[in-house]
Amino acid sequence: xxxxxxxxxxxxxxxYIMFPAMIVAFIFIFPATDGLMKINRRLGLYKLWTxxxxxxxxxxxxxxxxxGLTDPNFRAIVTKPDNVPIVGLIFLVVFFLWFALxxxxxxxxxxxxxxxxxxxxxxxxxILVWPDLVYIEFIAMLLISALLIVWAIVLKAPLExxxxxxxxxxxxxxxxxxxxxxxxxxxxxxxxxxxxFPTVIMLGFMCxxxxxxxxxxxxxxxxxxxxxxxxxxxxxxxxxxxxxxxTGTFLRGPNWNxxxxxxxxxxxxxxxxxxxxxxxxxxxxxxxxxxxxxxxLREIWGILALLGYFTLTPLILAKTFLKNVYNRLGPLxxxxxxxxxxxxxxxxxxxxxxWIFNIKYIVAIxxxxxxx
Amino acid sequence: MSxxxxxxxxxxxxxxxxxxxxxxxRTGIPKNRRQRMTVMLNNVFLHLxxxxxxxxxxxxxxxxxxxxxxxxxxxVLTVTGILLMFYYRPTVEYAYGDIVDLREQVxxxxxxxxxxxxxxxxxxxxxLHMFRVFMTGSYKPPREFNWIIGVVLLVLTMLMSFTGYLLxxxxxxxxxxxxxxxxxxxxxxxxxxxPGSNLLALGDVNFVTSASDARFAMLGGRFVGEGALLRFxxxxxxxxxxxxxxxxxxxxxxVRKDGGISGPV
Amino acid sequence: MxxxxxxxxxxxxxxxxxxxxxxxxxxIKWSAVGWAAFAAVIGxxxxxxxxxxxxNVLFEPKQEFRAGLPEExxxxxxxxxxxxxxxxxxxxxxxxxxxxATICTHLGCTPNWMQxxxxxxxxxxxxxxxxxxxxxxxxxxxxxERYRIFLSDDGEIVVDxxxxxxxxxxxxxxxxxxxxx
Numbered sequence: 081x082x083x084x085x086x087x088x089x090x091x092x093x094x095x096y097i098m099f100p101a102m103i104v105a106f107i108f109i110f111p112a113t114d115g116l117m118k119i120n121r122r123l124g125l126y127k128l129w130t131x132x133x134x135x136x137x138x139x140x141x142x143x144x145x146x147x148g149l150t151d152p153n154f155r156a157i158v159t160k161p162d163n164v165p166i167v168g169l170i171f172l173v174v175f176f177l178w179f180a181l182x183x184x185x186x187x188x189x190x191x192x193x194x195x196x197x198x199x200x201x202x203x204x205x206x207i208l209v210w211p212d213l214v215y216i217e218f219i220a221m222l223l224i225s226a227l228l229i230v231w232a233i234v235l236k237a238p239l240e241x242x243x244x245x246x247x248x249x250x251x252x253x254x255x256x257x258x259x260x261x262x263x264x265x266x267x268x269x270x271x272x273x274x275x276x277f278p279t280v281i282m283l284g285f286m287c288x289x290x291x292x293x294x295x296x297x298x299x300x301x302x303x304x305x306x307x308x309x310x311x312x313x314x315x316x317x318x319x320x321x322x323x324x325x326x327t328g329t330f331l332r333g334p335n336w337n338x339x340x341x342x343x344x345x346x347x348x349x350x351x352x353x354x355x356x357x358x359x360x361x362x363x364x365x366x367x368x369x370x371x372x373x374x375x376x377l378r379e380i381w382g383i384l385a386l387l388g389y390f391t392l393t394p395l396i397l398a399k400t401f402l403k404n405v406y407n408r409l410g411p412l413x414x415x416x417x418x419x420x421x422x423x424x425x426x427x428x429x430x431x432x433x434x435w436i437f438n439i440k441y442i443v444a445i446x447x448x449x450x451x452x
Numbered sequence: 453m454s455x456x457x458x459x460x461x462x463x464x465x466x467x468x469x470x471x472x473x474x475x476x477x478r479t480g481i482p483k484n485r486r487q488r489m490t491v492m493l494n495n496v497f498l499h500l501x502x503x504x505x506x507x508x509x510x511x512x513x514x515x516x517x518x519x520x521x522x523x524x525x526x527x528v529l530t531v532t533g534i535l536l537m538f539y540y541r542p543t544v545e546y547a548y549g550d551i552v553d554l555r556e557q558v559x560x561x562x563x564x565x566x567x568x569x570x571x572x573x574x575x576x577x578x579x580l581h582m583f584r585v586f587m588t589g590s591y592k593p594p595r596e597f598n599w600i601i602g603v604v605l606l607v608l609t610m611l612m613s614f615t616g617y618l619l620x621x622x623x624x625x626x627x628x629x630x631x632x633x634x635x636x637x638x639x640x641x642x643x644x645x646x647p648g649s650n651l652l653a654l655g656d657v658n659f660v661t662s663a664s665d666a667r668f669a670m671l672g673g674r675f676v677g678e679g680a681l682l683r684f685x686x687x688x689x690x691x692x693x694x695x696x697x698x699x700x701x702x703x704x705x706x707v708r709k710d711g712g713i714s715g716p717v
Numbered sequence: 718m719x720x721x722x723x724x725x726x727x728x729x730x731x732x733x734x735x736x737x738x739x740x741x742x743x744x745i746k747w748s749a750v751g752w753a754a755f756a757a758v759i760g761x762x763x764x765x766x767x768x769x770x771x772x773n774v775l776f777e778p779k780q781e782f783r784a785g786l787p788e789e790x791x792x793x794x795x796x797x798x799x800x801x802x803x804x805x806x807x808x809x810x811x812x813x814x815x816x817x818a819t820i821c822t823h824l825g826c827t828p829n830w831m832q833x834x835x836x837x838x839x840x841x842x843x844x845x846x847x848x849x850x851x852x853x854x855x856x857x858x859x860x861x862e863r864y865r866i867f868l869s870d871d872g873e874i875v876v877d878x879x880x881x882x883x884x885x886x887x888x889x890x891x892x893x894x895x896x897x898x
Binding site: 169203211231274290300 | 562
Binding site: 245246247248249250251252262265266267268269270274334335336337348355440441444446447449451 | 800801802804819823824826827828829831833834838839840841842843853854855856858859885886
């Protein structure tokens with residue numbers, strides 16, 4: 081019975097099931113538009129951000145971990161010293177997500193009643209920094225020092241075997257905060273996943289204040305008046321950042337194969353990963369002929385697809401789905417915004433292409449190290 | 453404060469009136485409103501703060517304390533890092549042994565643990581700080597520029613952590629750095645294995661080779677070895693802390709100059 | 718302050734001596750020269766610092782080694798004998814012997830030879846290669862590289878790691894990339 085339950089969880093945890101499921105759930109939990117907001121209301125999902133919702137979330141988390149720890153495979157991964165920060169990260173992120181959104185929904189309700197946000201009530205009063213802030217800082221410093229010392233005494237810092245340049249540990253993992261990048265490396269070439277995307281992520285984050293021209297919600301927690309901005313940010317931060325790190329830490333085992341949370345890390349697990357390029361799909365499967373020798377002719381379909389993706393989609397979206405966004409942002413902001421969005425969306429798109437069609441590269445020119 | 457001052461209070465009162473105490477603290481024990489304001493202005497460290505704040509700004513439920521904690525953990529890392537440097541030699545021959553000795557032979561033996569866990573903690577607090585700043589909309593005008601500085605600090609924090617990762621010279625270290633440095637090798641144009649690298653060539657002579665590309669500059673060699681360890685050590689202990697401090701100064705300065713901590717208008 | 722002389726009669730017709738002037742064109746010309754020189758010096762310093770990061774002499778392990786007689790390798794075998802010392806697999810198939818680099822073409826990890834599945838599998842991101850070095854799964858963009866290999870005068874195999882042969886450039890047909898037996 082328990083074993084069957086664990087098997088079901090293992091299957092549900094597979095990326096091609098869990099990832100789409102999370103995206104769908106995300107859309108309703110963090111509604112980006114008025115229409116989705118209505119559905120969210122009707123389903124009662126906003127109740128997650130109340131005290132009872134918080135208790136429910138944490139009961140679920142603790143039960144999940146408690147149940148998981150009875151399983152030797154799960155325990156072995158989670159209690160590894162190097163993974164402790166990530167377990168801590170999960171609880172902290174969930175807690176602060178709940179804490180921020182609880183205050184946001186409270187403020188939204190006040191706004192609906194025509195009241196000012198909670199913070200504005202507090203802000204009416206001025207206080208002196210000495211002693212009211214200084215002592216808070218002092219206590220915070222004491223607590224965090226105590227935490228660090230206890231942590232350092234209880235858990236040894238990870239140290240593996242001395243370096244050996246000829247034996248890669250199996251699996252070899254980057255530092256945990258880079259595991260999101262390492263996960264992207266499975267789907268993209270190093271120059272994209274390791275150079276282009278980090279740069280784009282950095283630039284994208286820096287552009288946030290200039291793209292988001294909504295002046296509401298400055299200086300207090302809110303959701304309703306900036307739901308699009310918050311939903312997009314949370315999608316990146318929760319799914320493409322935190323969740324990919326968790327996947328990389330807990331669910332990627334030997335040979336970088338995928339393992340469910342209750343699965344034994346078998347070094348010899350076989351997984352057929354035979355991948356093909358788009359050019360091979362077009363010429364060899366659809367047209368049933370040899371690959372052309374000319375590189376440009378060979379890759380023209382992929383190049384056209386990419387050009388279309390980055391030029392036509394923005395135009396079409398501006399006329400249809402994102403009409404309101406276009407009107408609000410204007411042409412320049414919209415162009416920057418949509419390029420970042422398309423680059424970001426290329427990750428899930430590439431994932432699905434890999435899972436469903438085994439596509440490896442859209443454009444593959446290994447002669448010039450240029451694979452996309 | 454109390455009607456019958458006890459012995460300790462009397463002693464403190466006397467102490468604060470001595471010439472030495474006056475010379476150091478100027479203000480005396482801050483008891484009344486005026487003294488509490490001047491103490492903030494007179495002390496160079498406390499002067500980081502404003503004198504008074506709207507009440508919401510000191511509430512933990514608004515700030516989560518994450519920015520302040522990031523800074524404090526950074527200070528802890530600086531102190532423990534300096535202490536670690538007394539025992540650690542950045543060479544392939546000694547590095548691993550020195551790390552083992554730091555735990556086994558050095559008194560107390562938890563300095564490296566504090567440094568390592570502190571580094572993890574700082575990454576987490578910096579992320580949560582960013583999350584809080586986003587959720588309160590604090591990146592909106594007039595604070596756009598400080599958000600950019602914040603993103604730079606986030607990246608620098610992760611680079612600090614990454615360079616520190618190599619120093620124990622264990623399996624985790626060299627393979628993380630192998631992967632990381634090969635990504636640098638895949639940089640377009642500047643990396644030997646990156647797209648466009650063969651565009652920079654005169655006839656048969658390639659300018660971007662494994663001995664002259666971005667990866668080489670990072671490693672100081674064609675393999676992860678002695679040169680890489682030394683370069684990462686210098687970056688970790690001097691180079692990046694220097695840069696991160698400059699950006700922190702700008703960050704804190706701009707918090708004050710952009711109107712203090714954000715709040716409802 | 719001290720130069721103010723109110724006593725000077727204002728009716729004095731002698732013209733006030735003008736400071737030497739510079740016309741607009743000359744000013745722009747000289748400031749362009751000045752700023753160009755400044756930029757050149759800064760650029761020069763920058764270049765020097767970048768060049769400083771690339772040393773002239775490298776102290777790296779020897780790149781050539783003797784790998785024994787061809788008879789020591791069996792047909793269809795992937796020999797891991799030189800993997801630890803020199804980062805090379807010696808592979809012998811029915812007609813030739815070649816030397817594969819133990820560097821994954823994805824991000825430089827060392828793949829493991831898995832005898833049962835007859836493939837090289839990289840532990841970092843799961844790239845898989847056939848015995849020939851051709852990639853067939855995972856993110857690796859191209860096949861493993863082969864090293865220059867030849868027989869010395871006394872019949873021993875010598876592997877020279879300074880020269881690499883890449884399949885996607887059609888270099889595996891180069892006679893220096895294998896030894897026929």
